[in-house]
Every structure is written in C-alpha cells, then in structure tokens.
Amino acid sequence: MTPDVATIGLTKSYGQTMALRGLDLQVEAGQAYGFLGPNGAGKSTTIRLLLALQQPTSGHASVVGVDPQRDPVTVHRQVGYLPGDLALYPRLTARRHIAWFAAARGLAGAAAVDLVDRFQVDVDRPVRELSKGNRQKVGLVLAFLGRPRLVLLDEPTTGLDPLMQAEFEALVRETVADGRTVFLSSHELDEVQRVCDRVGIIKEGMLVADDTVEGLRRAAPRRITATFRRPPPEDCFARLTEARVVTRDGCTIELEVTGALGPVLADIARHDPVDLVSRPADLDELFLRMYAGAEPSHVR
Amino acid sequence: MSADITRLDLILRRRSTIGYATGMTLYTFVIVALYPSFKTDASLDSFTGSTAAALFGVTSSLTSPAGWLNGNIYANFFPLILLLLTIGYGAGALAGQDEDGTLCLLAVLPRRRRDLVAQKVLAMALQALFVAAAVAVVVIAGRSFELSLDAVRVVAVSVTSLLLALDFGLLALAVGAATGSRAVALAVGTTAAAVCYLISSLAPVVHWIRPARYASPFYWAVGADQLSRGVTAVDYLVLVAIAAVAAGGAVRLFGRLDLH
Numbered sequence: 001m002t003p004d005v006a007t008i009g010l011t012k013s014y015g016q017t018m019a020l021r022g023l024d025l026q027v028e029a030g031q032a033y034g035f036l037g038p039n040g041a042g043k044s045t046t047i048r049l050l051l052a053l054q055q056p057t058s059g060h061a062s063v064v065g066v067d068p069q070r071d072p073v074t075v076h077r078q079v080g081y082l083p084g085d086l087a088l089y090p091r092l093t094a095r096r097h098i099a100w101f102a103a104a105r106g107l108a109g110a111a112a113v114d115l116v117d118r119f120q121v122d123v124d125r126p127v128r129e130l131s132k133g134n135r136q137k138v139g140l141v142l143a144f145l146g147r148p149r150l151v152l153l154d155e156p157t158t159g160l161d162p163l164m165q166a167e168f169e170a171l172v173r174e175t176v177a178d179g180r181t182v183f184l185s186s187h188e189l190d191e192v193q194r195v196c197d198r199v200g201i202i203k204e205g206m207l208v209a210d211d212t213v214e215g216l217r218r219a220a221p222r223r224i225t226a227t228f229r230r231p232p233p234e235d236c237f238a239r240l241t242e243a244r245v246v247t248r249d250g251c252t253i254e255l256e257v258t259g260a261l262g263p264v265l266a267d268i269a270r271h272d273p274v275d276l277v278s279r280p281a282d283l284d285e286l287f288l289r290m291y292a293g294a295e296p297s298h299v300r
Numbered sequence: 301m302s303a304d305i306t307r308l309d310l311i312l313r314r315r316s317t318i319g320y321a322t323g324m325t326l327y328t329f330v331i332v333a334l335y336p337s338f339k340t341d342a343s344l345d346s347f348t349g350s351t352a353a354a355l356f357g358v359t360s361s362l363t364s365p366a367g368w369l370n371g372n373i374y375a376n377f378f379p380l381i382l383l384l385l386t387i388g389y390g391a392g393a394l395a396g397q398d399e400d401g402t403l404c405l406l407a408v409l410p411r412r413r414r415d416l417v418a419q420k421v422l423a424m425a426l427q428a429l430f431v432a433a434a435v436a437v438v439v440i441a442g443r444s445f446e447l448s449l450d451a452v453r454v455v456a457v458s459v460t461s462l463l464l465a466l467d468f469g470l471l472a473l474a475v476g477a478a479t480g481s482r483a484v485a486l487a488v489g490t491t492a493a494a495v496c497y498l499i500s501s502l503a504p505v506v507h508w509i510r511p512a513r514y515a516s517p518f519y520w521a522v523g524a525d526q527l528s529r530g531v532t533a534v535d536y537l538v539l540v541a542i543a544a545v546a547a548g549g550a551v552r553l554f555g556r557l558d559l560h
Contacts, residue, residue, distance in 0.1 A: 051408050054558040077410035085560075087401030089312060104304050104409050142405070 002065040004029045004150045004181040005050060009059035012045050012205075019045040021205040022059065027183055027198070029149075032176045034192030035185040037202035038291050043185035044084045046202070047152050050183075051081060064149055077105075082143035084154035084185070086135060090128035094121050094138045098145070107146045115141040118167055132159035140168065144175070151175065153184040157191055169195045189287050201290055208290050213283075220286040224255045226268045227275040237267055305406060305419035309393065310426060317427045320385050321434040324378065328435050331372045332442030339363050339446065354505045357497075357522065365447045366528040369439060374522050375501070378435060379461055382428050383493050386469025389427060391485035393420040394550070395476030398559050407559050414551045417477070421547050424469050425462075432462045449527070456531040457522060463539035464521035468493045470546035477554035517542055 005027035012020040020042045027033040037043050048054045050061055052068035052075065061068055068075040088097055098112045098121075116123060119137040127135055136159045143151055157165050172182050172195045186192050192199055193213045201209040209216060224243075228251045237245055242259025251274075257264050268276065310317070338344060344362040357375025360367040394417070397403035406416060436458040440451045472489030476482060500518035503510045513519040520538040 048404075048559070053404055053407055053560075055556065073410050073412060076408050079408070081405075081408045083401065083404050085401050087405075089402060091312070100304070100308060101405070101409075104302075 001029060003027055003062070004031075004064055005033070005183055006062040007046070007050075007059065008061075010046070010049060010056055010061055011058045012042075012049060012054065013057045018205055020049070020056075023202070023205070023207055025200060025207060025210070027181060029181050030176060030179045031198055032172055032182045032184070032196045034196035034199045035183065035202065036187065036189065036192055036199060036287065037185070038187055041202045042205040043202060044154050045205075047081075047084075047154050047183075047185060050152060051075070051079065078149040080143040080145060080148035080151040082139045082151075082153045082156055084158075086139040088127040088135060088138060091126050093124055093126055094130070094141075095123035097127065097138055098123070098141055101142050102145055105146050112141055112145055115144055118171065119164060133161060133164065136160055137164060140171075144171065147178070147180070150181045150183065153182065155186060156184055157186075157188075165191070189283060193283065201287065203290060209286075216286060217283055219258070220283050221289065222257045222261075223279040224257055224261075224264065224268075225252060225275075225277040225279075226255065226273050227252045229272045229274050232271040236271055237264075240264060240267060302411070302415075303419060303422065305416060306423040306426070309389075309420065309423040313389065313423075313427060317385070317430055320381060320427075321431045324381050324431055325434045325438055327377065328373060328438040328442075331369070332438060332445050332447055335365070335368050335442070336446050338368065339365075351502070351505050354501050355498075357501045360525055360528060364528075365449050366525070369447065369449070370522070370525065370527050373435070373439070374457055374461065374527055378432075379464055379497075379518070379522060382431060382461060382465035383468055383490075385431060386424055386428050386465040387472045387486065387489035387493065389424050390469040390472030390489060391476050391482045393424070393473060393476070394554055394557070395480050395485050396482035398480050398557075399482055401560065404559055413555050417473075417547075417551045417554050420473065421470065421550070424473070425466060428462050428465050428469070432458045432465075453527055453530055457527050460521040460526060460531050460535055460539060463536070463543060464517050467517045467539060467542040467546060468496075470543055470550060474546050474550040474553055477550045477557055480557055480559075 003026045005025065007023050007025045010020055010023040010025070011018070023042070023046060025046075035043050035046065045054070049056050050063050050068060052072040055069060063075045064078045066074045098116065099109045102109050102111055119140060121137050121141060122130060122134055127138060130138070140156060143153060157168055160168060172184070175182050176197070184192070184196070196213065198212050199209070199216060200207055211219070223246070231251050232253065237243060237255065240263055243255050243257045243264045245253055246256050247254040255264060341363060348358055348361055348367070353371075356371060358367070358371040360370065362368055362371050394403065397406075407413065436454055439447070439449070439454050443449065468489050471492055472485045475488045476485035479485065496516040496518050499509055499512050500516040500523035503513035503519070503523070513523065516523065517539060520535045524535070526535065
C-alpha cells in the first residue's frame, strides 16, 4: 500500500541556510504521525514542501501517492491544512470563512456544521475580534473540512484551552479510526504521545528518530542508582559504551543507561552493591538529549 | 475557471474601491462643473507650452473641452488614482497576502497557481474598471456643462487609462510574484510609473527626452492627446501587449515562488 506521505532525500536551503537536510520520511495511511522538533528545526518547511507551497532544493516527496510538485491540484484536493501561523481575513466572520472555503472546495456549507459545534466556534463575529484560541478553532474547522484523506497540521493546539485540546485529540483519533491520516507537527511531547501512533523527531533539518511511541520509550535512557559498600574506583564503569556516570556521591553512583542492562548490572555486581534503584524510561529525557545535541539513539 | 478568489478580493476591497470611485466621481464632477467658468479665460492658454504645464501633462489649450479635461483629469489625476489602486492591489495581491499569511490557504485549494493569478488579475481589472467607468459617466454627463466631447473618445481614453493602470499594476504583481516582497513590488511599480510619467509629460518640451516617449505607456494611453485626436489601434495594441507580458511574467514567476 502506498504511504500517504513519503519523502526521499528531501532538502531545502534558503541561500546559505539549510532548512532540511536529506529528509527520509514515511507515513502510512491511517496513521497519526507526530513530527516533533524545536523551533526552527524544519517542521513547517517540511509541511510546506509536502503541499508544494515551496520547491525542494533536491529530493522528492510523495503525498497521497502523488508528487506534489508535478500535480499539486490532486494533492490539494485530498489534503486539509492548518498553517503554523494561521492568518485569516480580519473583517470576515468565521461563518463567511467557512462558507467560502467550503464552496471553494466544492462542499456544501453544512459540511462544517459538526466541526463548528464540536469546537464551539463563534461564527458571527469578525475574526479580528476573536482570541487566538478561537481563531485557531476556525483554522481547525477549515483543515478538517470535507473529511480530507490526509490532514497536515502545523502546531495545531496553539492557543487552545484544555477542553478544546481534548476535543482536538478526540477528532484526531476519530480521523485515524476512519482510515485517514493525520500528520501533525509540534514541539510538545505530551500532546504527540497522547494522540500519535508514530513519532519522528527532527533537529536542524535532519530526522534524528522515527519510531512508535513505545519503541522510543524502549530506547529512552534509564537511570540506575547503585549504592555500594565502599566507594568504587573512579573508572569502574569506563568500559561501558552505553552507560555513563551522571553523579557520584561517596558510595552512591547514578548511571544513565541507553543500551542493554546486562553489562551494566554485571559491572555493578563486581563492586559489592548494597542497594539498586532503577527508574523507568523517561521520554522527556530522550527528547531533551536529542534537542540538546546528543547522538541519536533510535534512527530507523 | 471559477471566479471565487476574484469575488473574495472584491469583497475584501469593496470599501477602498468604493472610496476611490466616490472620490474620483466628486473630483470629476467639480472639474466638469467648473468648465463654464474657465472656458473663456484666455490667461489659461498662456500656461500651455511651458515646462510646468508639461509636468502636469497639459499639452493643448486649457480652454478647449479636451484640453480642460486632459489638464485636470486624464493626463494626471485620473491615471494617478488608477495607478494607486492597481499598483497597491498588485503589490498586495500575491506578495502582500503571502507576507500577511493569508495566501497559503488559497494556494492549497485544489487549483493551479496560474488560475489563482488569473483571478487576481481579473479582480484588479474590475476594481479599476469600476473607478474608470464612474469617471467616464460623469464626463459624458458633463456635456450639459458645455463640455462638448465625443462620448466614444471619452470611453476610448477611459479604456487606455485603465490599460495604463493595469500595465503598472501587473508589473507590481509580477515583481511581487518574483520577490514575495510587497515593499519591493510597490517600490518598483511606483518608480516605473513615475519615470514613465515624466518621460511622457516632458517629451513635448525637452527635446532629448522626446525619442524616449515611445517607451512610456503614458504616451500610448494619454500622452499623445488621445482625447482630441482619438485613440488608435496601435495605442491599444501597445498597452495590451505590455499588460500581457506583465501578466505572463506574474504567472511564470508565481509558479516558482516559495510561499509561507
């Protein structure tokens, strides 16, 4: 089955600045894919290239099985989009926005009724009078209008209150359950792990991780705190390649383990331990390490 | 081809378009109504032929109906207002909306970019047509104020003025499509219009500029006293050709523009 989103060596530069560096990405149909990365990592650029809003410097993309550069009309017919910096026409009401965009896509105005109700959109005031969150709700209605096969969302929950965030997450789950695909960019791990089946992490234009949330969790660093009868030698864990000493306080050593536990436990056992505490994998730590520049640990 | 984007832009700009049309209509009415008071003022004709008169586009007797309208409306103020409208819209329609962030929602609709540009061009033409038509109606109605002019010539000069405004508006649109910058599009459009106006208006009195007048769209629209002698097919052809080249350029350049 053709993936709904696929990129091969997708590269984009703006003058001397490289925004994307050979991005290889694949999102299967019927998935919710979270695209995580800090500001300026290349998330929005990727989405713009997928929509043919911009042209790649090199590489290729396929969206709903079509090259967006060759046939953007076919792609746009099947894709809904919420831009990261949503801008609407200030003097028009949400009702006029929704009616106009529905008509432009050949849809009846009634196609949006359910979405408007769900997000409790204030449809009768000019959008310039709406708060950021309320404008974002209009943007979400426009993105999901007409039940598109693929929905590309750039920072979709910006400005939404917790109730509306929950409503958005429910909508994403329903969309995926319907066999459609959601690709959402975010810099918030919590949001992505709540709704996404798979997560890609982008940093400085490169994909540094791409896995399921569970897969990433398995690869996330664990913390082990070991207490010994006597202070162990300084270099007692130096030979371990997938563990490092984080803190040392007399007889107690805290280790961060990114690989198999066996060699670590074997080394601990050699130095007469009296206590051992292992903390579960911490996804936040994994992301912080990746954002901060540590080596990628789980690239597909 | 659908015209929904054209309709949207006309709705968004209806206040400014109505404002331009109302202002020009009132101004034109005042000029038309004042003609009987000045048509016998011989001192006005001494102004004709001077460099200062040329700067205002005055090339013939100000006491004749055609000279009065040329000197007060068609050779200067009317093209200026139309140019403000078309260059402003041309700079804002693609580059400006991209800078504002509203263009991306239009660009992801299921239609080709050239259709989007074509609808913007149509919106520009309709806005300018609305203003030009309002002025033409007042001028033609002005025959009751002793401004006896051939209505066909008034309409013809209104059309060439409209084409002139479209030439520079489409230039601004093309520059915006090439650069994505409203400021650059405005700067290039207005500078080109100002230079071309000076060339056309000074050509009759500054001899070394005279050969360059053919390069100015103003010459083909209002600079050769079209209100008196009529508009020729060549006038139309040159103005339409410039518009076609600029529109074609806008389509081609917009196809390559990275949007935000």
